[in-house]
Amino acid sequence: MGKELVATAAEANAKSLPECINSSNPFHECSDYCIRKIAEARQRLDDEVPDSSKRPPEERTLHPDCINASNPYHDCSEYCFKRIADAKAGSFCSIDFIVELPYHVLSLYVVTGSERAQKEDAGKSHVAEQQSEENEAGKQEDAAGVDDGYPQMTEKQRKLFELQLKMNEARKANQQAMVAEKKRMEPRGESRGVSKQKWLEDRKKKIGKLLDSNGLDMSKAYMLDTQETAEVKYKKWEKEPAPHGWDVFNQKTLYDAYKKRTKNIEVDMEAYNKAKESDPEFYRDASSLQYGKVSKVPEENIDKMVKELKDREAKRQSFSRRRKFNEDKDIDSINDRNEHFNKKIERAFGKYTLEIKNNLERGTALPD
């Protein structure tokens, strides 16, 4: 589908002149009106700025996909190429449909004055063939697109560029982590009764733009999921809810815990085989009397057993973690025991008494 869109976009943009102010719009078709406006702009420039040094340079390096194409003073630099290549590589179905213009058309508008422009032309015409092939073949490899995004870079420059990309990603990740930590550290606001609204707003903010660009509604927000996230969701639905409360140690969970412990058993096949040979009644059944006989257990096995018990106990300590103390919360207890009790009761009845509490705070009940 992307190919057709691209094709139609290419068709649509066949007439977009770089000097037109709408050139950054991929769907724009320059008409007579546009040509007239361009001429007028040029006239105006000539009138206002007779000094040729201040005019927008007629020779400029221009990539047609650059979003700043309509700015007459803009010179496409490596950054621009980078961005364009990213856009091409990263988004199949994003809003900025990639325009695959045949380069040789554009070279008409790039005045070949400077060496750089010449090189670019050469590079572009070479790339144009590649590009047209690519167009026909369809967008298969993202990587090829990336390479074509900056035709001037050597190996070293490309490596450097990739490193820079990685650094940018790292910086972004760091910033996100910083923001998340700040949110965690500072005192959380009053969360009684406002949660659902706020969560909805947050979500809307986060994906609103993406939704709108695809023409989606909030109710169809699931359309934005990738396959991986969708699979994760399905898995979560299929999972049984974990038991809580008095049921935490039911038969099944204890069995699962045992299964986990069996993974740590070290199977000592030698000792096993030795024992098999020495003991006549190795495969005994329930009624065997061998059990009563005292068998010598080597010390190290006992050590293993004791160690395992101690490990289990240590793990049990970390079963429940200590929560952060929220100082800004309202005090509704006179005591530490009272506080503990209030926490427990809030856990059990909080969601049922939420409305009542809010009404009391407000002073009046809402007319619902």
Next chain:
Amino acid sequence: MAVATPRRVGGVVEAASDPSLSALTEARLPRVTRVKNKSPAEVQITAEQIIREARERREPEHPRGPARKIAGADELAEYRLGERKKFEDAVRRAASCGSPSAWVRYAEWEERQGDLHRARSVYERALSSSAAAQRGHTLWVRYAEFEMRSRCVSHARNVWNRAVALLPRVDQLWLKYVHMEETLGAVANARQVFDRWMAWRPGAAGWSTYAKFELRYGEVDHARAVYERFVTEHPHPEAFIRYAKFEAKRGEVERARGGRSRGRR
């Protein structure tokens, strides 16, 4: 922080009504008066204010006594005596309810003091006295784990034996028993215990544990025999499916098919 004194709304208990004593109780307490001014006081107090004040004025909780330094065997014996008395009281109080936590705490203190005999006796008393022994498996598990921690293997085996004889339907006891034998490397013992367990026909979990145990030591034939027993004693479709899955995993597709066809019958 101005707090308005609430208007007096109630009086206090009346004086003795007996006339002979009236001479003694001369100071008559005021009678209940009716509220004359019903308008609200100038300064009101809110519930939150009261709570905050109460919280600020509370006394420190559980003021611990001064740290006690024990120097010498006599003082140690005294300390232990005191602690034991406390524990015995707690245990007597807890005897009415079914939870064994008081017993367990007592026994674990004795264990920490290093007195294994006493700890053992506490556990035995707990088992014999309260209903906790019959009701739940926690006491048995604690007792056995105490023996295991103290490296007394035969004692531990004894405890597990008794536990499993009394509460054969509690899977956890069997599982822990078998796990102990396996960790100790006494595989033949473990096998015997498994056999005893299977006599009680546990669910699919128990049978598959047995089969997995056999597979861990590479005894494929025995595992197969286990599954055969499983399938004959539990002619449920689930059993057949598990058997077939086991065979399929081993790559014996023929047997798996045979198993499935039997199940269909």
